[in-house]
Amino acid sequence: MSIDTLSLPESEIRVRFERLARQWKNESRFMSNTAQMAMLPSYQRIIGLGMAVVPLLLEELRREPDQWFWALEAITEENPVPREYLGKVSNMAKAWVDWGTQRGFIKP
Numbered sequence: 001m002s003i004d005t006l007s008l009p010e011s012e013i014r015v016r017f018e019r020l021a022r023q024w025k026n027e028s029r030f031m032s033n034t035a036q037m038a039m040l041p042s043y044q045r046i047i048g049l050g051m052a053v054v055p056l057l058l059e060e061l062r063r064e065p066d067q068w069f070w071a072l073e074a075i076t077e078e079n080p081v082p083r084e085y086l087g088k089v090s091n092m093a094k095a096w097v098d099w100g101t102q103r104g105f106i107k108p
Helices: 010-028 034-038 041-048 050-063 069-076 089-102
Strands: none
Touching (some): 010 050, 034 041, 034 069, 041 050, 041 069, 050 069, 050 089, 069 089
């Protein structure tokens, strides 16, 4: 977690995440290259929010599967997605949501 998010209340982290997520979705809507999408400043700022944003990313994946995998892997240093799921966004999202549920980041 970055230093400036250590002292922020959960509600402020949520507000920042939601603002940055909207910005990222708007900026990336015509992109197909996931590496380019992940390099957008708004996406990088989400990664900068650190572990505090993991539950929010997982809830977002549960609600609307999207390219949050790079951020989750960068923050958690894990990747629960089986090889056979690669490229299948809904399956990849399910793998991450299952991972987050098992580790207590989100409720089932």
